[in-house]
Amino acid sequence: MSGVHSEELVLLSYLDGELDAKRTDEVRKHLDSCYECRAFLTEARATLRMHDEAVRGSLPAPPRAWAELRPLLDDLDAERRQLRRTRPLFQPAWWAAAAAAIAMVAIVLRLSTGQTVSAAELLAKASAQEAAPAERIEVRTSKRSFIRAARYGGDPELAAMFRLANFDWERPLRARAFAEWRNGLSEKHDEVRVLQNPAARKGSYYRITTKTPEGGLSEVSVTIRAADLRPVEERFQFRNSEWVEISEIADQPTQDPGVAPPSLAKPNPSPAPTEADELRVFEALHRIGADLGEPIEVRRNAASVEVTVLGASASREREIRDAIGGLPHVSLRIEQPQAVRGPGNQSAEASAETPSGPVHSRLLRLMGSAANVDAFTNAALETSEGILARAHALRQLADRFSEPHDTLVNLTADHHRALRDGVARLNGILQPLTGGVEAQRPATTVDARALLGAAQRLDTLLTLALASPNQRDEADEVVARIRRALADLEGASLGFKP
Amino acid sequence: MLLSDAAKNAADSIVLRLYEEAREDVYYYVVSLGLPAAQAQDVAQEVFLKLYMQLRQGEEIRSVRGWIFRVAHNEALKWKAKDKRLSDWNPALEPVSDAPGAEKRMLQKESRQRLNEALADLSPQQRQVLQLRAAGLRYREIADTIGVGVSTVNEFMRRGVARLRKAVQ
Numbered sequence: 001m002s003g004v005h006s007e008e009l010v011l012l013s014y015l016d017g018e019l020d021a022k023r024t025d026e027v028r029k030h031l032d033s034c035y036e037c038r039a040f041l042t043e044a045r046a047t048l049r050m051h052d053e054a055v056r057g058s059l060p061a062p063p064r065a066w067a068e069l070r071p072l073l074d075d076l077d078a079e080r081r082q083l084r085r086t087r088p089l090f091q092p093a094w095w096a097a098a099a100a101a102i103a104m105v106a107i108v109l110r111l112s113t114g115q116t117v118s119a120a121e122l123l124a125k126a127s128a129q130e131a132a133p134a135e136r137i138e139v140r141t142s143k144r145s146f147i148r149a150a151r152y153g154g155d156p157e158l159a160a161m162f163r164l165a166n167f168d169w170e171r172p173l174r175a176r177a178f179a180e181w182r183n184g185l186s187e188k189h190d191e192v193r194v195l196q197n198p199a200a201r202k203g204s205y206y207r208i209t210t211k212t213p214e215g216g217l218s219e220v221s222v223t224i225r226a227a228d229l230r231p232v233e234e235r236f237q238f239r240n241s242e243w244v245e246i247s248e249i250a251d252q253p254t255q256d257p258g259v260a261p262p263s264l265a266k267p268n269p270s271p272a273p274t275e276a277d278e279l280r281v282f283e284a285l286h287r288i289g290a291d292l293g294e295p296i297e298v299r300r301n302a303a304s305v306e307v308t309v310l311g312a313s314a315s316r317e318r319e320i321r322d323a324i325g326g327l328p329h330v331s332l333r334i335e336q337p338q339a340v341r342g343p344g345n346q347s348a349e350a351s352a353e354t355p356s357g358p359v360h361s362r363l364l365r366l367m368g369s370a371a372n373v374d375a376f377t378n379a380a381l382e383t384s385e386g387i388l389a390r391a392h393a394l395r396q397l398a399d400r401f402s403e404p405h406d407t408l409v410n411l412t413a414d415h416h417r418a419l420r421d422g423v424a425r426l427n428g429i430l431q432p433l434t435g436g437v438e439a440q441r442p443a444t445t446v447d448a449r450a451l452l453g454a455a456q457r458l459d460t461l462l463t464l465a466l467a468s469p470n471q472r473d474e475a476d477e478v479v480a481r482i483r484r485a486l487a488d489l490e491g492a493s494l495g496f497k498p
Numbered sequence: 499m500l501l502s503d504a505a506k507n508a509a510d511s512i513v514l515r516l517y518e519e520a521r522e523d524v525y526y527y528v529v530s531l532g533l534p535a536a537q538a539q540d541v542a543q544e545v546f547l548k549l550y551m552q553l554r555q556g557e558e559i560r561s562v563r564g565w566i567f568r569v570a571h572n573e574a575l576k577w578k579a580k581d582k583r584l585s586d587w588n589p590a591l592e593p594v595s596d597a598p599g600a601e602k603r604m605l606q607k608e609s610r611q612r613l614n615e616a617l618a619d620l621s622p623q624q625r626q627v628l629q630l631r632a633a634g635l636r637y638r639e640i641a642d643t644i645g646v647g648v649s650t651v652n653e654f655m656r657r658g659v660a661r662l663r664k665a666v667q
Contacts (some may be wrong), residue, residue, distance in 0.1 A: 046666075050662075055628075397526060
């Protein structure tokens with residue numbers, strides 16, 4: 001089965017001209033002698049053509065004539081010129097004003113701010129700006145971390161790594177050094193982001209990340225303080241998966257840790273955040289449904305409750321900002337993952353192959369068609385995933401909070417209810433396969449950890465049974481296991497006591 | 499001044515050419531993501547203005563077509579996040595008639611209906627990949643647009659084609 005599967009991948013790539021010359025040649029030779037592959041190719045081509053025509057045929061045509069673009073482009077240029085005239089170049093104040101003005105244009109155009117600032121421009125300005133470089137820096141690698149004077153080049157091992165990668169190690173945290181490295185690359189991809197109050201720092205920062213397929217460094221990012229365009233942090237990702245982080249040891253008052261991090265609505269100077277503060281964050285996230293497996297990390301430390309959001313869309317980011325922005329002791333950090341994720345990162349790939357084992361045959365008999373089996377599989381796995389998300393949320397609450405706060409009780413009850421609904425729904429969905437399961441409330445109470453365990457066991461079983469190609473186990477045996485796991489989970493959900 | 503004139507001309511010509519070539523593709527892609535036609539046309543137009551801004555700021559864009567569709571994709575998702583009533587276009591609900599788009603080859607009404615139903619059963623990613631391919635994008639560009647790897651694009655394609663093929667056979 002997997003042979004056919006990978007053959008189809010190659011044939012489709014061939015069809016779309018995605019193979020290199022050598023592979024194309026190989027496929028062509030193979031096609032000469034393989035009727036099956038030829039037939040597949042012919043059908044795939046016809047199917048794709050039908051698809052293309054059908055899609056275009058059923059979508060509505062553009063309702064208006066297309067606007068003339070050139071006048072709009074000229075308007076944009078006029079706006080840009082306006083920006084430049086307002087302040088002389090190369091002054092932070094200008095930059096701040098420009099950023100604000102660009103942000104306004106951005107609203108008009110619904111641009112995302114992350115894309116309005118060019119890395120080259122920003123680096124040029126930061127280089128021109130460079131006043132006194134950092135005195136002392138902290139260097140972290142995967143193995144150690146130390147503090148050194150910025151001007152002292154020492155550490156031969158690191159120095160050699162940087163030299164090989166063409167990066168000036170003698171000038172850490174200097175925009176110019178970064179720019180020189182970057183300019184030496186023929187192929188690169190930049191990303192500029194605006195960060196508000198990134199980890200342990202206050203105010204606005206730009207982070208420039210440059211990725212390249214060339215040389216010893218695969219990715220370097222520099223974080224630049226917006227107020228004075230001073231680089232305060234650098235991260236070097238070497239191609240051999242080593243990494244080095246450098247940050248300025250602040251002698252300036254700007255990093256006084258005694259000052260509580262931002263809370264725009266009500267500045268609250270009281271010192272350490274409490275469990276109640278953290279719980280409020282969870283409550284706020286729950287209100288917008290952001291506590292169900294979104295990559296959001298909540299950490300409470302001495303200074304604040306730090307919320308790190310990874311890879312949210314711009315609108316989601318705004319919702320999260322709105323939801324927790326006014327809370328005291330909260331610092332929010334937004335991180336965007338790389339635009340392109342490598343293959344294998346996609347969970348979708350795991351279930352790529354069509355199941356063919358005894359369980360699948362039984363399902364096919366029960367459901368009548370492969371499409372029905374797919375629908376059944378999707379519904380079951382989706383529901384199971386929803387249950388898992390709730391179980392995770394419950395576990396997280398149980399692990400973090402101990403005081404029987406009203407908010408905690410409500411949040412827990414909410415997730416618990418949704419989890420029970422999910423289990424009932426899943427029972428219904430699986431009914432054709434399992435004949436339905438009736439569970440009994442267990443004699444002892446069940447805690448969040450046990451509940452999560454039960455949800456995970458069932459999810460694993462379902463994934464193996466429904467979405468794995470090589471599951472050769474006897475159908476009766478598999479069904480019995482699913483029945484047991486489902487009954488366990490149902491029991492656990494009834495006996496759950498936070 | 500001369501230099502910036504040259505930069506403007508370069509950006510102008512790239513954007514205007516692509517606008518002619520790709521605006522309909524972008525439009526249809528955005529419509530397929532569930533935006534109403536009028537909004538989709540706005541989004542499609544804006545994408546080119548953004549491209550222009552980007553180029554004028556001296557930003558390098560590795561693959562311009564991939565960039566255009568990625569921005570369009572993100573815009574569409576933003577709209578959808580704002581307006582919860584919008585949902586993916588559902589081909590199964592489309593009346594099958596002699597639509598003007600099917601000019602080249604008249605499809606049998608029945609197999610067309612089956613195809614539309616199969617289309618509706620595809621996962622959103624499978625549909626997007628097929629759509630973007632129809633718009634003439636390379637796998638690399640499709641991968642950039644929807645934020646996955648090239649081999650994942652290939653896999654989505656395979657599964658999409660497999661399902662559609664079954665439906666029209």
